[in-house]
Amino acid sequence: MLNIGKLSAATGVKIPTIRYYEQIGLLPEAGRSAGNQRQYDVKSQERLAFIRHARDLGFPLDDIRELLSLSDRPDMPCxxxxxxxxxxxxxxxxxxxxxxxxxxxxxxxxxxxxxxxxxxxxxxxxxxxxxxxxxxxxxxx
Amino acid sequence: MLNIGKLSAATGVKIPTIRYYEQIGLLPEAGRSAGNQRQYDVKSQERLAFIRHARDLGFPLDDIRELLSLSDRPDMPCxxxxxxxxxxxxxxxxxxxxxxxxxxxxxxxxxxxxxxxxxxxxxxxxxxxxxxxxxxxxxxx
DNA sequence: CTTGAAGCTCTAGTTACTAGAGATCCTATG
DNA sequence: CATAGGATCTCTAGTAACTAGAGCTTCAAG
Incomplete structure (x- = not known):
């Protein structure tokens, strides 16, 4: 489990941007610690890395959203x-x-x-x- | 004298964009007809063409603002x-x-x-x- | 136990427009 | 001269993708 700061450092996505992605539903709502701070696992980190990379490639967030929903259904044709x-x-x-x-x-x-x-x-x-x-x-x- | 529609057609800048440029002070406030409609002369058209071209070239509006203020003072070094x-x-x-x-x-x-x-x-x-x-x-x- | 960094929420600002509502004006035709 | 339609008016709000700041709480080190 890593907090938002570590996640940010690990992925290169800024902290407010991570919260923004959660807000617009691109990342699922993060679990919280006892003190209400966001906790992330490796899955979240991978998902964020995916977003990051796609953004670097110039994909708009809506396309990324679509890509993510595709990758959640691995048996569909690509x-x-x-x-x-x-x-x-x-x-x-x-x-x-x-x-x-x-x-x-x-x-x-x-x-x-x-x-x-x-x-x-x-x-x-x-x-x-x-x-x-x-x-x-x-x-x- | 041309109205905003003609100016838009002449420069390829959309009507709301022209009004927006006026609003942010990139174009001076246009004179008005008796019925409160904007009237433009050739000077305005040139200024707008300048803006249009600079935008096409990728200049941000702030740079264009600066460029326009320079072109208003032709005796300065360039x-x-x-x-x-x-x-x-x-x-x-x-x-x-x-x-x-x-x-x-x-x-x-x-x-x-x-x-x-x-x-x-x-x-x-x-x-x-x-x-x-x-x-x-x-x-x- | 305290202090300072890191986290929280919420609002508002950024850039350069674009869209829409609802009112008014201008022009061409009957 | 009346009227129908397109063009124009103002104003607000929305877009993409964040970014910045205020004011508060929580966590970790000493």
């Missing part, structure tokens, strides 16, 4: 988990593509900056003028 | 704008790097999925086990 992961992969790829075009534009802006005054600052100028940029269609998304 | 853009570039690069490692891991998970039952689903398994992944240090950030 198509649903696959769908969630695949959806996540698509969105990660999309985010990468966007960010790469933004990176290019920022580099271009900075390369043109002659360190003069604001009036001829390319950073400001480029930001004021959407026509000249490489990601014109991203706004529509 | 070092500050440069610093903001540079900071943004660093964070964009960092986000790309993270996402690329997440992409790899998701691809790996999906490649291993044999479409059996949950009990042998690699997606669930990998998520439950942080040891085996490629981005172990990301959580610390």
């Amino acid at each position: 198509g649903a988990a696959d769908v969630i992961a695949r959806r996540q992969l698509v969105s990660v790829r999309d985010r990468i593509a966007r960010l790469q075009s933004l990176q290019l534009e920022l580099e271009r802006m900075l390369a043109q900056c002659a360190h003069g005054t604001i009036s001829d600052c390319k950073v400001i100028e480029v930001l004021g003028n959407h026509q000249c940029c490489l990601h014109a269609d991203h706004g529509a998304a | 070092g500050a704008a440069d610093v903001i853009a540079r900071r943004q570039l660093v964070s964009v690069r960092d986000r790309i790097a993270r996402l690329q490692s997440l992409q790899l891991e998701l691809e790996r998970m999906l490649a291993q999925c044999a479409h059996g039952t949950i009990s042998d689903c690699k997606v669930i398994e990998v998520l439950g086990n942080h040891q085996c992944c490629l981005h172990a240090d990301h959580g610390a950030a």
Whole structure:
């Protein structure tokens, strides 16, 4: 049995976040000690590690909730988990593509900056003028 | 003079978002028609386009606020704008790097999925086990 | 037995919007 | 000129995923 501080240290999830996860029902209500402090076992730690990892991977909490409910029923086909992961992969790829075009534009802006005054600052100028940029269609998304 | 609907169409910023920007002081209070409806001129449209573009580039509103206040003083040196853009570039690069490692891991998970039952689903398994992944240090950030 | 760290609950704040209710206004058609 | 409909108004509250703080209690070390 470990208290919330140890659990936090073990999983890297901050204490208020653990309580928050319990509040929204992502973690079951923890058992309490005589003095009303939360007590966790290894199961809880594993569940929290699962959440942590999925969060690191960018899964929203709702998907994680779904994944957890799947993992509670090990005899079901895993198509649903696959769908969630695949959806996540698509969105990660999309985010990468966007960010790469933004990176290019920022580099271009900075390369043109002659360190003069604001009036001829390319950073400001480029930001004021959407026509000249490489990601014109991203706004529509 | 254009009303909020036209401004929204012209800039691609949604109507409630325009009002929100006014509320938080990012846009000055718009003039009103006899019937209390907001009226915008070309200046407002440019300012909003600037905001829009900077948002697309991933700048947080606070940075945009700063950028706008800079662009209102064209005789100042542009070092500050440069610093903001540079900071943004660093964070964009960092986000790309993270996402690329997440992409790899998701691809790996999906490649291993044999479409059996949950009990042998690699997606669930990998998520439950942080040891085996490629981005172990990301959580610390 | 005391003291200081760690835990508790509860509320409110964050970012950048988005949604909805209910009222008002503007414009085009009959 | 009346009216129907879409557009706009204000206001409140909700979203995601936490984070911060106040004020209290409990636990462990000395």
